[in-house]
Amino acid sequence: MSAVEAGAVAAATSASVVRRVVAGLPAYDPGADPDAVAVLSGAAHVIKLSNNESPFGSSPAVAEAVRGRLDSGVSRYPDPTGRRLAEAVGERLAVPAERVVLGNGSENILELLCQAVLDPGDLVTTQAPGFSLHEIFPRMVGARVEKVPVTEEFGFDPSAWRDALAAGPKLVFLANPCNPTGAMLNVGELAHLVAETPESALLVLDEAYCEFARPDPGYPDGLALLREQHRPWIVLRTFSKAYGLAGVRVGYGVASDTALVQALDRVRAPYNVNQLAQDAAIAALGDHAHLAETVRRTGLEIARVTDGLREAGFRVAPSSANFVFIDTGCRSDWVAQELHRVGIVVKAWREPGYENFIRASLSLPEDNDVFVRCLMRICAKGEQ
Ligand SMILES: *Cc1c(COP(=O)(O)O)cnc(C)c1O
Numbered sequence: 001m002s003a004v005e006a007g008a009v010a011a012a013t014s015a016s017v018v019r020r021v022v023a024g025l026p027a028y029d030p031g032a033d034p035d036a037v038a039v040l041s042g043a044a045h046v047i048k049l050s051n052n053e054s055p056f057g058s059s060p061a062v063a064e065a066v067r068g069r070l071d072s073g074v075s076r077y078p079d080p081t082g083r084r085l086a087e088a089v090g091e092r093l094a095v096p097a098e099r100v101v102l103g104n105g106s107e108n109i110l111e112l113l114c115q116a117v118l119d120p121g122d123l124v125t126t127q128a129p130g131f132s133l134h135e136i137f138p139r140m141v142g143a144r145v146e147k148v149p150v151t152e153e154f155g156f157d158p159s160a161w162r163d164a165l166a167a168g169p170k171l172v173f174l175a176n177p178c179n180p181t182g183a184m185l186n187v188g189e190l191a192h193l194v195a196e197t198p199e200s201a202l203l204v205l206d207e208a209y210c211e212f213a214r215p216d217p218g219y220p221d222g223l224a225l226l227r228e229q230h231r232p233w234i235v236l237r238t239f240s241k242a243y244g245l246a247g248v249r250v251g252y253g254v255a256s257d258t259a260l261v262q263a264l265d266r267v268r269a270p271y272n273v274n275q276l277a278q279d280a281a282i283a284a285l286g287d288h289a290h291l292a293e294t295v296r297r298t299g300l301e302i303a304r305v306t307d308g309l310r311e312a313g314f315r316v317a318p319s320s321a322n323f324v325f326i327d328t329g330c331r332s333d334w335v336a337q338e339l340h341r342v343g344i345v346v347k348a349w350r351e352p353g354y355e356n357f358i359r360a361s362l363s364l365p366e367d368n369d370v371f372v373r374c375l376m377r378i379c380a381k382g383e384q
Pocket of ligand 1: 052104105106107108131175179206208237238239240241246249250251
């Protein structure tokens with residue numbers, strides 16, 4: 001038997017054991033591989049705008065902490081409770097460390113929440129366009145997902161949400177600011193959502209981009225708002241975006257009560273956050289100046305690039321995050337492919353109604369300028 005035949009037999013055998021819901025899951029789209037784009041374009045410098053990463057890197061204190069840990073050795077398992085990091089987070093947010101849960105990225109916590117809370121057939125409510133894992137993880141455990149559309153202006157639609165929440169979801173996923181639009185809910189909108197969410201549902205507020213939105217006085221303090229509620233909730237944050245630690249994989253959640261943390265502890269792998277990630281996150285949390293500078297520079301670029309794109313005639317969602325959602329007027333797959341040819345990686349959007357949109361994270365000013373110029377040129381030429 002040739003190697004090819006052996007592979008085919010193996011694939012046919014394993015397909016029959018895969019759960020039906022898993023076989024039917026949409027695949028997570030991480031965007032194009034930058035190495036492949038480098039080869040395709042011949043560009044010496046690929047501009048990667050596909051994953052909302054920070055172009056400003058992480059605090060120098062992170063490298064020091066990780067180096068220190070490597071020097072002292074990593075032959076021991078990490079602290080399974082992540083006590084030092086949970087305490088540092090708890091202290092920063094004035095919540096007991098017992099209500100802080102850590103994850104291998106906050107994505108990990110999204111997955112754990114689904115495993116701990118959802119039974120097959122349960123309903124999950126989230127927003128469209130949205131973060132694909134807010135749909136994939138619930139479906140993985142057999143739950144149904146209903147997506148509430150945003151308004152024409154990419155905003156929160158209170159009446160659509162009221163109707164959707166009246167259907168009795170078990171879990172609600174909402175990102176604020178939202179991904180992929182970058183739009184944020186204001187205090188009134190978030191309060192509306194909280195008031196309309198049944199107390200029998202777990203409300204998950206995904207604040208992966210909160211650091212970027214916080215300078216806006218209209219951005220609600222989700223934790224302060226939820227703290228006053230007698231209902232199950234969790235606020236998720238991450239070190240991947242503003243703290244520049246996407247490669248390390250560490251995020252956290254603050255839960256309404258310790259019972260939820262204990263449930264998550266039952267379903268998580270005991271050492272889900274590695275020791276280097278715990279050390280890196282503690283160091284990152286301590287460097288206020290680095291975070292402030294990242295947020296300041298990102299805000300300047302968001303304003304500048306949004307203005308530039310709008311002047312060029314593009315419709316751009318108002319972003320409170322570190323990326324922009326752009327109506328290119330052309331098929332997003334085609335636009336993304338043309339951008340790949342010049343060494344720029346963006347995410348082509350494919351959700352119904354948004355097939356002409358791309359999401360581009362912002363990078364350093366010179367890279368952003370190249371991106372805007374190339375996008376204008378490509379879209380002016382149009383698909384042949
Ligand atoms: C990036 C992102 C996350 C988390 O990413 P991790 O790297 O796993 O912490 C969570 N939610 C949304 C909406 C995101 O965009």
